[in-house]
Amino acid sequence: MMTKFRGAAFILKFRFLFIGIACMCILAGCASQRIARNAKPFFFIQISDTQLGFYPKKLQQEIALYEKAVAEVNRLKPDFVVITGDLVNNAKDENQQAEFKRITAMISKKIPVYVIPGNHDVGNTPTQEDVSFYTNRYGYEKFSFEHKQSRFIGFNSNFIKANTPVLEQAQYEWLEQELAKAKGAKHIVLFSHHPFFISQPDEPEAYFNIGIKTRNQYLALFKKYGVAVVFAGHLHQNGFGKYEDMEMVTTSAIGEPLGKDPSGFRIITVGKEKVTHQYYNIDSIPTKVAIK
Missing domain, CATH: 1.20.5 (Single alpha-helices involved in coiled-coils or other helix-helix interfaces)
Structure with missing residues (x-):
């Protein structure tokens, strides 16, 4: 018993x-x-086309604009900063590189900074040697990370624009892998130097956008994985368009503008339901960012 x-x-x-x-x-x-x-909403800042040395006679003015942008970043304290290419005007100019690095290093160490190359950083038709030159100085040419349940991916759009077969294909495969990893993320946000289109997804190819055949391939990929928005630069003025539910946002330069939009940067808020954004003149940055 x-x-x-x-x-x-x-x-x-x-x-x-x-x-x-x-x-x-x-x-x-x-x-x-x-x-x-x-999960709490947050904001980050996109800066594009610092392009120090674009106009040699205005170099000190370009330096002052970037320094002012960095001061505003430190005051606002975003979760991170992304710089979408054309860091300098002449990739091989050591003085331009030194100034970009000096000013970027002024951003608080508590604020992560991510950069991707523009055509002035690696050339319009980049080779592996061009990319190696860039990565030896800046550390990487693409990135992918998760932050507060959203995925952020930056890539080298110069391969895409130039249709460099081997380099572009390798990056495409990497990008698709990273998008697949992002399954279940609240939002997927991409960063490119070149806009895939400025206002209309079927607009003709021009210097500032991506060719239609290649563009359609990437837009289909982005749709497959539910990309919310792509932020780009290159145009030196603002642009906006939509491909179905995805936004294509082009941000003007902190350096020399080429249109009506003044030098400034974009503040992006990642909320519970959507990603919102606003471009600000460097002389009209808000005292604080309202997060909803």
Whole structure:
């Protein structure tokens, strides 16, 4: 009888243990869902086309504009900063490189900074040697990271614009892998130097956008993985368009503008439901960013 009692007691104890573990798993799952629902909105800043040396006679003015942008970044304290290419005007100019690095280093160490190359950084038809020259100085040419349950990916659009077969294909495969990893992310946000289009997804190819055949290939890829928005530069003025549910946003230069939009940068807010953004003149940056 004692043996049977002990056996029954063991089974009963095991059942209570199992039920306890199950409850803990359920509670953990609920906690995880609460965290997902309660993830706090945040903002980051996109700066584009610092392009120091664009007009040699205006170099000091370009330096002053970038320094002012950095001061505003430090005051606003975004979660991070992305610089979408054309860091300097002449990729091989050591003085331009030194000035870009000096000013960028003034951004608070608490604020991560991510950069991608523009055509002035690696050339209009980049080779592996051009890319190696760039990465030896800046560390990388593309990036992918998750922040507060959203995925952010920056890539080298110069391969795409120039249709450099081997380099472009390798990056395409990497990009698709990173997009696949982002499955389940609240938002997927991409960064490119070149806009895929300025206002209309079927607009003709020009210097400032991507060729239609290549463009359609990438737009289909972005649609497949639910990309919310692509932020770009290159145009030195603002542009906006939509491809179905995806936004294509072009940001004017902090350096020399080529249109009506003044030098400035874009503040992007990542909310619970959507990504919103606003471009600001460098002389009209808000005192603080309202996050909803």
